[in-house]
Amino acid sequence: MADLKETEANQAAAEVSAKEQIPDTKEVMPKTRKRTGQRAGAVRTGAAKSAPQASSSKAVASPTVRTARKIYSETERAQKLGAIEKQIGQGESIRTAVQKAGISEQTYYQWKKTARHTKQSDELKDLVKLEEENARLKKLLADRLRNENAELRKKLGLA
Template sequence: MADLKETEANQVSAEVHVKEQTPDRKEKAPKPKKRTGQQAGALRTRAAKSVPQASSSKAVASPKVQTARKIYSEKERAQKLGEIEKQIGRGESIKAAVQKAGISEQTYYQWKKAAGQTTQSDGLKDLVKLEEENARLKKLLADRLRKENAELRKKLGLA
């Protein structure tokens, strides 16, 4: 009888031990993290480099390889925008002028919008400076006129 109780106790403890080891719910595998723009771009360029080149005998159109992005300074942006505007002024289409400059049409419009905003803010700054200078000149003129008026009164004997 003691053997039966020990056997049952061992079976119950074994069942509990097995239940502790296997969780009731399934654990989900971790989701892959989203790639940032630079990481995704690096993968694209690596993938493009690893694609074997088609032989010259085959006339297969290969997809365009996306080149690495170049970050332009404000000066370079202004120069490119100026070149594009000159070409457009000569009668060339925007699309052709932008392609010659080596940027996309979308980039051109974004740069143009940003340049327009800075010129407006620069214009506002200039206007404020002009108003300050105008106020200073008005005070200077008023002081001179007061002195002149006082001298004339003394000469005429009115003061």
């Protein structure tokens, strides 16, 4: 009986090793992948591969080096905008004034646009406050006029 179990185990092992030796056709065929970042028909040559390296060496040699982006607070923005406007008022060009401030022209125009919107919202808040105060003063005036009118009627004996 033990011999029978050993022969069955040997046969099972032989079948497993035989399956491992026969390649499965589905696993042999590699899947085709789409190219990313290139057109399907484009073929990259050795010269094309070396071109970005040459341009990157030029970028390193240029005097303007790109630094990390700095995030300015609202007060810093307002100070820089004020300094730029002051320089522009003295006859300096926008480009040079912005370069002296250390920001780009696009940043300057974006900040200017947002500052204009905040000024408008501040003006709107001021207008609402004035309207509320105006309504309060109207009520106060109406109460005083009613009191004076009541006193005059008493003096004249009309009421």
